[in-house]
Amino acid sequence: xxxxxxxxxxxxxxxxxxxxxxxxxxxxxxxxxxxxxxxxxxxxxxxxxxxxxxxxxxxxxxxxxxxxxxxxxxxxxxxxxxxxxxxxxxxxxxxxxxxxxxxxxxxxxxxxxxxxxxxxxxxxxxxxxxxxxxxxxxxxxxxxxxxxxxxxxxxxxxxxxxxxxxxxxxxxxxxxxxxxxxxxxxxxxxxxxxxxxxxxxxxxxxxxxxxxxxxxxxxxxxxxxxxxxxxxxxxxxxxxxxxxxxxxxxxxxxxxxxxxxxxxxxxxxxxxxxxxxxxxxxxxxxxxxxxxxxxxxxxxxxxxxxxxxxxxxxxxxxxxxxxxxxxxxxxxxxxxxxxxxxxxxxxxxxxxxxxxxxxxxxxxxxxxxxxxxxxxxxxxxxxxxxxxxxxxxxxxxxxxxxxxxxxxxxxxxxxxxx
Numbered sequence: 001x002x003x004x005x006x007x008x009x010x011x012x013x014x015x016x017x018x019x020x021x022x023x024x025x026x027x028x029x030x031x032x033x034x035x036x037x038x039x040x041x042x043x044x045x046x047x048x049x050x051x052x053x054x055x056x057x058x059x060x061x062x063x064x065x066x067x068x069x070x071x072x073x074x075x076x077x078x079x080x081x082x083x084x085x086x087x088x089x090x091x092x093x094x095x096x097x098x099x100x101x102x103x104x105x106x107x108x109x110x111x112x113x114x115x116x117x118x119x120x121x122x123x124x125x126x127x128x129x130x131x132x133x134x135x136x137x138x139x140x141x142x143x144x145x146x147x148x149x150x151x152x153x154x155x156x157x158x159x160x161x162x163x164x165x166x167x168x169x170x171x172x173x174x175x176x177x178x179x180x181x182x183x184x185x186x187x188x189x190x191x192x193x194x195x196x197x198x199x200x201x202x203x204x205x206x207x208x209x210x211x212x213x214x215x216x217x218x219x220x221x222x223x224x225x226x227x228x229x230x231x232x233x234x235x236x237x238x239x240x241x242x243x244x245x246x247x248x249x250x251x252x253x254x255x256x257x258x259x260x261x262x263x264x265x266x267x268x269x270x271x272x273x274x275x276x277x278x279x280x281x282x283x284x285x286x287x288x289x290x291x292x293x294x295x296x297x298x299x300x301x302x303x304x305x306x307x308x309x310x311x312x313x314x315x316x317x318x319x320x321x322x323x324x325x326x327x328x329x330x331x332x333x334x335x336x337x338x339x340x341x342x343x344x345x346x347x348x349x350x351x352x353x354x355x356x357x358x359x360x361x362x363x364x365x366x367x368x369x370x371x372x373x374x375x376x377x378x379x380x381x382x383x384x385x386x387x388x389x390x391x392x393x394x395x396x397x398x399x400x401x402x403x404x405x406x407x408x409x410x411x412x413x414x415x416x417x418x
Contacts, residue, residue, distance in 0.1 A: 090127060092135035099142045106146035110163035114207055116233050122166045128174040136176075140183015143167050147187045148358055155224035155356040156191070161209035164191055164227040168239040176247060185254035188245065189261035189361040193217050194226045195241050196265075196305040205231045218279060218298050219272045221356045242312075242417035249316040250325050252332045256339035259313055261361040263344050263379060266306050268360050270346040270387045273299060277388075277397040280350070296397075300404055307405040310376040311412025317374065319416070333374065343369045345383055348390035377409045 099106040110126075112119040131139060146163045149156050164187060176184060188195045196217075205228045212222040220226075229239055248254040274280050278295035320326035342365030371378055381402065388398040 089130040089132040090135070091132050092138055096125060096142060097138050100138055100145055103145040103148070103150065106142050107157070107159050107163055110143070110146045110166055111159040112162055112166050112208060114158070114162070114209075116208065119166065119233070122163070123170045126167065126170040127177065128171075129177060131177045131179070134179065136179025137183065139177060140180040140186075142183070143180075144183045144186045144190075148190050149356055152359060152362065153356065154358075155212075155221050156226070156358065158209050158211075158225040161191075161225040161227045164194075165208035165229065165231065165239070168227070168229060168241050168244060171244050171247075172239040173243075176244075181248045181251035181254040182257060184244070185248050185251075185257040188241065188248070189257050190358045191227060192261045192265045192361055193220070193357055194229070195245065196302075196309055207231060208233070217302060218281070219269065219354055221354045224356050226357075245309075246312070246316055246417050249313055250320050252335035253339045255313060255317065255332075256336045256341075259310070259336075259373075259376075260341050260344075262306060262310050262313070263383070264361050264363050266303075266310075266380065267344040267346040267366075267383055267387075268363065269299075269302060269306065270383070271349075271351045274350065275391050275393060277393050277401055280352075296400075300400075303401060303404050304408040307377075307380060307408030308412035309417075310380060311409035311414075312417045313412075314374060314376045315413050315416040318413075337373065340369060340373060341365050343367045343379075343383075346387040346390075350391070376413075377406065380405050380409065 099109055110122045112122045125142075126139070130136070143163075147156075147160050147167070149160070167184065167187060171184070194217075208228055208231050209225050210228045212220045212224045212226065229241055245258070249258055272280070276295075277299070279298050282295040282298070284292045284295055317326065317329075317332070320332075321329040326332045344363065345366035369379070371382065373379070384398070384402060384405065387393070388401075
């Protein structure tokens with residue numbers, strides 16, 4: 001990956017105001033054949049219209065089931081029967097395309113509901129395989145529209161967070177349509193703090209989205225909803241976004257989006273720590289019985305996740321080059337460079353704001369990205385050292401954070417997102 005690749009410069013530490021950041025197998029059975037000897041229905045002129053009307057559906061059982069699963073999003077109906085045509089690809093229905101420009105309708109279409117009653121209709125809008133023309137990219141735009149906040153400074157709604165859960169479930173073990181990767185990466189970038197702590201099923205979670213008070217992590221907007229990736233619907237349906245994260249990063253544009261988001265989150269996180277590099281919400285010196293280590297426990301875990309994720313991105317790049325998934329590493333790096341926004345430095349003073357998560361990845365860059373972009377560890381250390389120097393963080397604490405990042409990065413680089 002070559003040097004540079006910055007744009008949209010702004011002030012470090014201040015969010016930019018203007019930038020927006022089981023399978024779907026239901027209905028796979030074919031139409032039942034007519035009992036032997038049954039008489040076709042006739043129209044008023046003696047024509048057997050029933051056979052003509054459904055002949056195409058009987059020849060195409062998937063199409064037949066798709067007709068039955070018309071997806072209604074408010075006033076927007078997406079007839080899945082329009083998926084068809086050339087066997088080498090599937091056409092994205094025009095009604096589905098329209099959702100890319102109608103975020104509210106897109107959210108309604110992909111929201112499974114708190115009781116998951118609309119899960120199958122939502123997943124039916126998310127096909128696997130190759131979509132014709134620009135269908136994959138447009139479907140990615142639909143997902144982005146459905147899951148992003150309505151405006152800068154606005155928190156994610158519960159419906160938007162539930163839609164993220166459905167998307168992650170839909171592609172947990174299915175192929176993402178080519179071209180859709182950047183849109184899915186933007187979705188994860190908008191929920192960067194939620195996507196970082198990958199975990200398995202969580203028996204304590206009984207809904208696909210949770211409130212800010214219930215979400216894991218620090219420095220959250222208490223009014224924002226978060227996808228609950230550990231939620232297991234009916235004891236069987238759950239998702240680990242780590243697997244999807246890894247497949248997305250094989251696309252250079254998606255890689256750049258995810259890399260930008262992780263580095264922006266790192267700067268955001270550092271600038272909310274105290275000068276001692278601790279959690280400002282934990283004050284053991286003022287609370288009797290509190291362990292002094294409590295003030296560093298949370299930040300250490302969060303910083304470990306950030307380091308591991310950036311290491312995992314570099315693992316995906318390196319392993320893809322080795323196994324041929326990335327056939328031309330130089331071309332991949334050049335494409336990733338074109339889509340990388342720049343460097344993110346932490347503010348020189350502690351910030352106490354709790355902006356919604358969509359604003360984290362949308363923050364302005366501080367400068368051009370210097371050094372080797374593929375050296376994720378070096379990029380982390382550059383930001384850490386600048387922050388520690390500006391905030392006069394005790395040298396011992398800065399060394400601990402550096403070691404945490406180093407260990408986590410190596411783990412991610414070696415094992416990926418597992």
